[in-house]
Amino acid sequence: MSKKKLDILYEDKYIIAINKPHNLLTISTTKEKDRTLFRYVSDYLKQKNKNNKVFIVHRLDKDTSGIVLFAKDETTKFYLQNNWDKFKKNYVAVVNGKMENKKGVLKSYLQETKTHITYSVKDKNGKLAITEYEKVLENKKYTMLSLNLITGRKNQIRVQLADIGNPIVGDKKYGIKSDPIRRMALVANTLEFTHPKTNKQIKLDIDIPDSFINLLK
Numbered sequence: 001m002s003k004k005k006l007d008i009l010y011e012d013k014y015i016i017a018i019n020k021p022h023n024l025l026t027i028s029t030t031k032e033k034d035r036t037l038f039r040y041v042s043d044y045l046k047q048k049n050k051n052n053k054v055f056i057v058h059r060l061d062k063d064t065s066g067i068v069l070f071a072k073d074e075t076t077k078f079y080l081q082n083n084w085d086k087f088k089k090n091y092v093a094v095v096n097g098k099m100e101n102k103k104g105v106l107k108s109y110l111q112e113t114k115t116h117i118t119y120s121v122k123d124k125n126g127k128l129a130i131t132e133y134e135k136v137l138e139n140k141k142y143t144m145l146s147l148n149l150i151t152g153r154k155n156q157i158r159v160q161l162a163d164i165g166n167p168i169v170g171d172k173k174y175g176i177k178s179d180p181i182r183r184m185a186l187v188a189n190t191l192e193f194t195h196p197k198t199n200k201q202i203k204l205d206i207d208i209p210d211s212f213i214n215l216l217k
Contacts, residue, residue: 006044009067009204014076014197016041016054019206020068022183026059041070057081061155063171066091066188067204071196079196084152090190091147091157092136094212095166096176099143103134106160110153117173118155120163129153131160137216142169144216157186169215181211 007019018037020026025036033039038056045052055077057069071077109126112118120126130150137144143166147157155174161167162174169185170176192203 006040009206010202014072014195015069015080016045016072017067017069017191017204020060020065022063022065025062026068027056037068038070045072058084058152060188061158061184061186063173063184064186064188065183065209067191067206068188069191069193076196080193083194085150087194088190088192089149089152089188091149092144092187092189092208092212093147093157093161094142094144094169094185094215095161096142096169096178097166098138098140099135099145099164099166101135103132106131106133106164108160108163110156110159112154118153118159120159127151127153129156129160131157137213139216142215144212181215183211185212185215187212 008016009019010017018041020037025032027038028036038054042054045054053072055071055074057071057077057080060066060068069080071080107130108120109124110118110129111121111126128151132148132150133145135143136146149156158168158171158174167174167176170179170181171184187209189206189208190204192201195202
């Protein structure tokens with residue numbers, strides 16, 4: 001992916017939403033400064049006007065694809081971040097194994113190590129994480145889930161699904177060695193939010209990757 005090939009889902013004078021591919025950082029790390037979605041979006045906007053700025057609202061893991069929202073000014077950024085838990089954030093994942101319940105709620109408390117590994121704790125010293133799930137498809141090996149984030153903790157979906165014995169396909173960080181589609185099977189496919197200036201409801205949707213669907217055939 002390059003700045004010339006941004007998959008722009010929505011743009012106006014206040015916000016821009018991008019469909020991020022997997023294997024791309026949202027923002028820079030100590031190891032990678034340039035090949036990030038933030039840098040590509042910034043370059044794209046500065047081509048229009050060198051004074052244009054971009055502000056991070058939220059992020060997706062490097063291995064997760066899907067909708068990422070950026071703000072074009074700080075006021076908009078703060079509004080979106082302060083109201084983030086009120087917006088609908090839906091993901092689709094393919095997990096290993098079958099799940100007993102058709103739908104349910106995953107609730108846990110999460111902490112993060114110094115090496116950036118998130119894990120569950122039994123007491124309430126961690127940050128509360130809540131995820132609603134519903135089965136979409138299943139076969140003998142895999143289950144496709146629709147997931148609604150009530151909270152937005154780092155690696156929340158990945159940790160919670162691994163904890164119940166259904167790690168996401170291709171998620172090597174949280175306990176799965178197989179990688180049948182050469183990526184992690186997690187996509188942020190729907191985002192619904194209130195526009196910071198017009199108060200209109202904006203709904204963004206992207207397709208579920210074919211590789212996910214093929215696992216269930």
